[in-house]
Amino acid sequence: MTEKERKACPMAEIEPLKPTGMIAGFPVRPGFYLSDGASVVPDGVNFTLHSFYATYCELCLFHRGEQQPYAVLPIPETFRIGNTYSIIVFGLNICEFEYAYRLDGPHDPARGLLFDREKFLLDPYARAVTGQSQWGVRSAPGVAYHSRVVHSNFDWGDFREPHIPFQDMVIYETHVRGFTKHPSSGVRHPGTFDGLMEKLPYLLELGVNAVELMPVFEFDEMEDDRVADGKPLYNYWGYNTVCFFAPNTSYTAAIEYNREGDELKKLIRALNAHGIEVILDVVFNHTAEGDEHGPFFSFKGLDNNIYYMLTPDGKYYNFSGCGNTLNCNHPMVRDFILDCLRHWVVEYRVDGFRFDLATILGRAPDGGPLASPPLLESLAFDPILGKVKLIAEAWDAGGLYQVGSFPSWNRWAEWNGKYRDDLRRFLKGDGGVAAAAVQRILGSPDLYPPDSRQNASVNFLTCHDGFPLYDLYAYNEKHNEQNGWDNTDGSNDNASWNCGAEGETDDPAVNGLRDRLRKNAMAVLLCSRGAAMFLAGDEFGNTQFGNNNPYCQDNEISWLDWTRLEQFEGLFAFTKGMIALRRAHPVLRGTTAPAAAQYPDTSLHNGTAWNDAVDGETRQLGVLFTGRDTQGERDDFVFLALNVHWEEHGQQLPSLPVGFCWRRAADTAARDPLAPEGTFDGSHVTLAPRSVQVLVGEPCPA
Structure with a gap:
């Protein structure tokens, strides 16, 4: 480099960021508009927020645990480009504050505009959420969610993802809390990410090579807390997302102030290092804000009529069955979802995603199905997501069923609901389903033609939704009375068979038949082409006592009872052996x-x-x-x-x-x-x- 070139590029003389003014006693300057959420910069924090219809935005800073801000910083119009507000605030110690926003704009419910300058709003890009970090403890009335700045410097070392071929996967679906919460689990940190990692030797012995975690994004288990049959009930499963970028802090064994996510990252790193991929069950079909009667803490106050599907009179479409439906194919929402998934792949090295009620991701703003949904196409061809598994639950609560026809670009796989339904009926001896059973065992070529839909079928007989394997051959009818809805919730069509006695019995003939049927199911599942999945605990006879919808049961109904591992050691040994046989014979997989x-x-x-x-x-x-x-x-x-x-x-x-x-x-x-x-x-x-x-x-x- 010549002297002239050195003078033109004085690297050592690059000046640090400098404030351009003062707001509320803080030095500030315009921020980095392409950096979403809150991020650490030299000597300060960058805050960026988008709103199409807002006319005013202010940043509110709170001392940890306080509900009234100690500082309110109106963001000047000069700090706004297009529909994006961005500000750098200097002199902030990320360990000492939480933040939220307040926005103003038109309030016209008939048009879906709900701006309210009095409401504190959670940053949708927040990497951590405060307000409910202890499981089952309701915050005081009026307590709002706040965001926390996360300093991400996790050391992944020479980490490399396993990249297990799709057809080779044996997926183990589990709930982080329920996997080790039962006293019999014997772990030091029950119900947490660390507790799950303590069971790594067990997973390795079993032989599964993928773990599918039910929702781990920050959710509100207290959304509909109530008491039924003397037991407290919660939104245990977690299909009611509060924040899509933040891990559920109640799943950690230790408090992770400003290091939120480290425990989950350690779990993923450990599982991957032992050849086990991690798939996250993600819920982009609705949020915890519900309908017009639900809480108001984030999207409703940002751009309600953009983030949610609304009827012509401003009400909420409810294709999710949970009060609202995300407007997934609006350009802003599409970008948000893409940003979120990239975040989990880059920051957490996630290996795949299972999309709850995924047909909603293919609906137009008016609710109609799109032939070529922009969101699904974007996810299929995104370079960051290029090697992760994309698995659709190809139906929704609005009646749209796309198993075998989900828009895929030969990139999306599906939970094969027809495999579950056809094989359940065939295996219990129903007539008229043998031809369908053959198709399912062979990889469902009638649904997924090999020349256009390779590696598309996730075969399963059980999952979190419905009977576990034990109950499938112990109950003819669901027994959901303890859910508090007079047994009206949950599916009435279980294709189950109690083998002659409803529930528990001492009859050795009935119990012997049940044991054989469970082994039949495991054998066929693990000898079917395509990826295989089963529910955690199926391998040792875990029971939900006939409850086929325990979404609200944070107790022995949902928790894995590890004493049954010894009681049903024969089923465990058989499952382990069949997984090993499948691994030894690739002709079974594809x-x-x-x-x-x-x-x-x-x-x-x-x-x-x-x-x-x-x-x-x-x-x-x-x-x-x-x-x-x-x-x-x-x-x-x-x-x-x-x-x-x-x-x-x-x-x-x-x-x-x-x-x-x-x-x-x-x-x-x-x-x-x-x-x-x-x-x-x-x-x-x-x-x-x-x-x-x-x-x-x-x-x-x-």
Whole structure:
């Protein structure tokens, strides 16, 4: 560099930021308009807020825990560009204050404009929220949410995401609090991110490679707190977001003043380091502000008629079933959601997102479904989100059901609700569903054509919404009386079967049948193509006592009872073994390199070899998967034999190439299902009533 060039670029002489004026006794200057929320800058804090219709904005500063501001800073019009206010306030110690905004503007409810200069508003981009950091403790009446500035300097080291292929995923859906809150969990910090991390050895033993966390964004569990049947009820699940950029502070073992998120980041780093991805269940279909009778703390006071879908007379559309619906395809809301997801990927290294009631993300401002929703397209092609999993719950409370037709750009996967419904009915012995069951086991090619929708099906039989696996074969009817709605809430269509006795029983025949049906379900789920998912606790018989909608039950109904791990050790061992078998045989997960032998990728052998006939009375299926093994070194053959009939049936096995023999790897009717006793002649097996067998083709013993 020449002397002239050095003089033109005097790096050492760059001047620090300097105030341009004073407001309320604080040195200030215009801020960084492209930096959303509040962020630390040299000697100060940058605050940026957007509002399309606001005519005035002021920043309010509070001492920690106080409800009246110690300073109010009107943001000058000269600090506004377009519809964005931005100000740098110097001399602030981020550990000593909280902040909120007050805005003014038109108040015309018929047009959806609700500006109120008296209301304190939570920054929608806040990285931390105060006001309810202790679970189940209601703030005093009139207490508003405040934001806190977070100094993000978490050291990720040489962190690398696992990037597990979609079809290889075994997803474990769980609730952060409920996973370890029960006294039997034995962790030091029950109900927290740290408590979940203490169970890492358990997850590794089980063999799952993805954890899907129910909502961890800041939410209000006290939204509808009440007492029913003598028990306090909360919004336990957390599907009522208060702030989309902030972690739920009541899930931390320690107070994290201005370091909010560190405990969750440590959890994600630890899980990823051991090959377990983290998927967040996110709720962009509505917020905790509810309808016109709900609270007023953020979006309502910013731009109510932009952030929410409104009817022509200014009321709230309710496609979410929770009072309001986010206007996801408005450009401002679309940018907000995109910014939020990028934040969680960059700051928290999240591996994927499951979108609650995702069809709402494809609705137009008037509620109608869009053929090519801008938001979904933006998320599909965003470069920051380029390698994360995007999983849609492809239905909503407004009746829009898009399983198999969710707009995808071959990028979005779906919770396959048809897999759940068809397999539940087939596995309990219903007639007329065998053809659908075949499609689901093969990866639902009728819904997701392989040439256009690869890696789209998340197969599941249970999730947080509905019966867990234990209850699926213990109850014919839901038992939600303790929710306080006279058993009117929750689905009435569970496709469950109590095996002859409702609820708990001492009948050994009933309990034996139930145990076999649960193992049947696990075997079929883990031998179906596509990603597999099950609800935490299913592997050891956790029960919700017949409650199929425990969204409000912060107690033993929802918490995992770890004493059942010993009680149902056989189910746990079987689930662990089936996960290992799935991992060892990629032909179960998806199409591999073709086998050298001339066999199709998949084929049907219903009762007899090469019989692909299915009719309304079919209750026996044989599915052969072929391809190359894990190392790609030799042909791999796995045969899934199902008999959901109440009578014994024989099953003819297809012939294997010379030098290969069948080995029975699992039999749910055997005393030891993973080491079945007895022999077979190599060409036929006998299937006990309501049982599943898995056979593996291997080189014949010398």
